[in-house]
């Protein structure tokens with residue numbers, strides 16, 4: 001295998017990792033805070049993708065390439081709103097029953113996928129990336145498509161924003177307080193219910209933004225979220241519950257491993273091997289790369 | 301072991317437990333001879349529960365070791381430790397909510413707890429024992445309902461019954477009288493005293509009236525170390541003990557952390 | 558011991574079902590036999606999830622192992638001696654892969670159906686429970702493993718026939734699978750398997766083994782400190798679930814005359830769970846009946862309005878969990894002996910994890 005090939009695979013892996021990371025961020029947030037596994041999280045990605053498609057349809061003719069700047073807020077707010085509704089109607093009724101939440105959200109995911117099939121058909125709808133993203137950068141012999149570079153930059157920007165929000169803002173302080181001890185935070189005047197809602201919506205919104213990136217790379221179809229969700233879960237599991245840094249490391253790791261493995265074996269074998277690898281990894285570190293040590297997480 | 305009479309049954313040797321940078325136990329040593337009753341007191345956060353956690357294998361010591369009947373147990377899995385005859389009553393009532401009171405007692409009473417030997421139905425002896433304990437704890441009328449439906453006080457009693465049913469060599473009780481009425485507290489104290497002798501018992505409690513009733517040697521824990529040992533009357537007269545309980549402002553803040 | 562009302566109802570139902578070949582037409586009988594075969598797997602889910610509290614989303618893996626084990630044998634029997642199965646020829650495979658060889662023998666195949674899924678389940682369980690992986694992690698890992706298996710089946714065309722699955726069977730143990738008499742015989746064999754699964758599991762759960770599983774589900778730490786090793790019990794429960802799924806998969810393959818990756822995937826595994834939830838996750842009869850009735854309903858609705866079916870399924874997941882957590886069986890039970898999972902709809906905080914933390 002020559003260097004160019006491997007470098008190209010690594011680059012593709014990095015862009016896949018970017019989307020994975022954005023998808024996993026929301027999962028990790030709500031899992032860390034509420035012990036909730038949201039099987040419908042992939043559908044936020046899908047919704048973000050379809051909203052990008054709609055933005056291109058509506059705003060494309062008048063704004064041209066500028067539709068992208070409509071797509072971002074639309075995808076974020078659309079997914080966040082959907083997340084908020086879900087949290088309010090279903091998830092908060094199931095607090096303390098993580099397995100039941102998993103099943104209920106799986107049902108929601110089925111409904112959302114089928115709704116997408118109804119509205120948009122089961123084949124993918126294409127979104128044309130803006131012209132300024134259509135080229136590629138060449139470094140030595142390696143071609144780096146601009147769209148993929150853009151997706152990586154997007155992930156970095158969102159990651160930076162999230163880091164700031166969690167570590168530097170008042171909102172983040174409250175989130176960390178609830179993470180450490182829900183009772184104590186509540187006693188200190190944090191409105192934990194409202195915070196749960198906000199965090200869940202935020203995670204959904206970030207997934208929506210990931211959906212924009214996804215739409216630029218490949219056509220959007222009803223199962224696009226389902227395709228990403230298992231790997232996004234693995235990122236959370238490998239990274240360590242509730243750890244943004246661990247999640248980022250795990251996403252990059254998984255992205256690389258998949259991309260490299262795909263270079264050497266068939267796609268399906270690489271996927272199967274990756275899943276087995278993760279299970280093996282958990283034998284070594286059952287609590288992920290960066291385990292969170294908090295008394296409240298003991299019985300996760 | 302021929303020298304078991306003179307050797308302590310429970311021998312905690314220089315145990316240190318750290319959570320992150322914080323040392324919950326610092327080079328702590330404690331011996332309890334067989335058949336003795338020992339009371340453990342100390343302010344909140346002194347490390348009393350952590351000590352019990354370490355004995356039963358829930359928490360692994362960073363250094364030092366715990367010996368039971370001469371054998372190092374601080375590296376055994378929890379169920380093996382329990383199998384040696386160490387039984388703990390937790391601070392929060394820990395009954396098996398999905399089973400009836402009687403089933404709780406029957407499971408606690410059985411000796412063989414392997415995945416295959418569990419298929420054996422309870423022996424007549426175990427059944428009799430369970431019924432006796434239902435009687436003793438006043439739960440005979442409530443024997444067949446799921447433990448989840450019992451009142452808080454009833455759960456406490458059921459758990460005490462389970463501990464007795466298990467007939468352990470070493471019994472660890474973490475605040476057994478929390479939430480009990482004065483009369484129940486006295487009953488519990490009497491029960492514990494009848495168990496001492498045949499069993500070795502280590503009791504944690506904050507209720508000085510209860511400790512008084514137990515009439516046993518007391519160990520004071522403070523900041524993860526043994527602070528004093530003696531009988532309650534002497535300790536009460538000790539200004540240093542008073543001080544750690546009432547605390548100077550600085551230390552009170554520290555103990556909360 | 559006095560038989561419980563549940564046992565009496567089960568017995569009566571089995572008796573009525575035993576005479577089904579006398580009063581049902583050919584198609585309804587095939588359909589009934591098919592869903593009864595699936596209900597064996599549902600009984601396994603009750604043990605693993607309803608009793609031991611382990612939500613496996615990968616039962617399709619063990620179901621598939623049982624199904625494929627039998628399918629390989631049937632395929633080899635349907636292939637003239639010395640030849641390779643047709644799909645291998647199309648894919649340019651020149652020698653019979655090593656793992657196919659034992660399946661030429663019928664006794665070995667039957668042995669494999671009974672041991673392979675259980676052993677695989679045991680291995681998976683050992684890997685997870687040894688490291689105390691619990692709760693949603695187990696669900697995700699089992700789903701990931703199933704996905705890995707299905708992906709491999711799909712990808713390894715020459716070894717597994719890929720997405721087409723294995724099909725075109727002719728005889729089993731010398732019996733022609735296509736004769737009408739076989740349908741009836743197979744139905745009775747299936748019903749016997751259901752009866753055995755229900756009876757055997759019920760008997761097992763009546764022993765203290767069942768109590769320890771319940772204890773582990775409700776409070777694993779407490780059970781551990783009572784001297785039981787939760788990992789060993791969970792592995793045993795998981796193996797039983799795997800065994801039942803494997804038997805179910807083999808029977809289902811016989812009924813359908815084919816097995817393919819699409820039949821055992823995530824959708825299948827989740828459907829299994831939702832019917833069990835609807836019937837009553839803690840009740841053996843409830844979950845078996847839930848599966849049978851659910852699949853029969855699916856057969857009706859999905860042929861009339863295939864699009865609507867997914868909405869129905871989705872809504873069922875949400876509604877069962879929100880409104881009927883103990884399923885129909887929980888609703889019918891006069892004295893709710895089955896303990897409710899901690900429900901606190903409007904509690905200000907998710908208490909259970911703090912309470913269990915106190916242990």
Ligand SMILES: Nc1ncnc2c1ncn2[C@@H]1O[C@H](COP(=O)(O)OP(=O)(O)OP(=O)(O)O)[C@@H](O)[C@H]1O
Nearest residue numbers: 295319324342343344345346347348349350351557
């Ligand atoms: N798993 C853990 N992770 C982090 N810190 C812990 C853990 N367990 C105990 N601690 C800390 O160790 C210290 C000792 O706690 P411990 O529960 O042993 O105190 P205690 O003497 O039993 O107090 P109380 O009388 O309130 O029950 C406390 O500061 C506590 O916060």
Ligand SMILES: [Mg+2]
Nearest residue numbers: 348349350391
């Ligand atoms: Mg304590």
